[in-house]
Amino acid sequence: GAGVSQTPSNKVTEKGKYVELRCDPISGHTALYWYRQSLGQGPEFLIYFQGTGAADDSGLPNDRFFAVRPEGSVSTLKIQRTERGDSAVYLCASSLNGWTDTQYFGPGTRLTVL
Amino acid sequence: EDQVTQSPEALRLQEGESSSLNCSYTVSGLRGLFWYRQDPGKGPEFLFTLYSAGEEKEKERLKATLTKKESFLHITAPKPEDSATYLCAPVNTDKLIFGTGTRLQVFP
Numbered sequence: 291g292a293g294v295s296q297t298p299s300n301k302v303t304e305k306g307k308y309v310e311l312r313c314d315p316i317s318g319h320t321a322l323y324w325y326r327q328s329l330g331q332g333p334e335f336l337i338y339f340q341g342t343g344a345a346d347d348s349g350l351p352n353d354r355f356f357a358v359r360p361e362g363s364v365s366t367l368k369i370q371r372t373e374r375g376d377s378a379v380y381l382c383a384s385s386l387n388g389w390t391d392t393q394y395f396g397p398g399t400r401l402t403v404l
Numbered sequence: 405e406d407q408v409t410q411s412p413e414a415l416r417l418q419e420g421e422s423s424s425l426n427c428s429y430t431v432s433g434l435r436g437l438f439w440y441r442q443d444p445g446k447g448p449e450f451l452f453t454l455y456s457a458g459e460e461k462e463k464e465r466l467k468a469t470l471t472k473k474e475s476f477l478h479i480t481a482p483k484p485e486d487s488a489t490y491l492c493a494p495v496n497t498d499k500l501i502f503g504t505g506t507r508l509q510v511f512p
Contacts, residue, residue: 325502330504332408332504333448333502335499335500335501335502338498338499346497388498389436390435392438392450392453394450396447397445397447398446398447
């Protein structure tokens, strides 16, 4: 079956611009997670959705980062006024019901801020 | 503050040479621990979940064990296709706290 998909696979933008990253979870998975991974580091938690609502957004670094999941399936991570330090791979994962279930990861979106 | 330390950072093995990777953690409200494998340019791939101290799980050449302070990933008679970065992730409440990983290279 289809796994988690993320678009675009690569995004290059200029400092100060706005970007949107999209995640399509596995069908039927109610939990969706966003992570950020810098080179040589492990994924860093950003936000966790249960259905349409953000159950835990404690990992969002500041108010330039925002994520939505309006219909409980597709999610969009939005970054305003991008900074060079935002450059990283942004990973999305989904699981059936919550943290006790296996999180399946997408291939990631590589964001480069020039 | 939650801390996860994986060692060694990098490991080079000859094919067939068994070894162990370590994951030490200080995580409040620990509810479980995940192991993932990550190949270059790809998202992490699930290996194991451990929920309580003393638990062990096996899959092919891999075995994961858990104590109250650390977890081990034992690799028996590795093959070149086992080359990857291995990530451990204790669970704090409802989120995974990933370590920086151990980069494993297995040479034929």
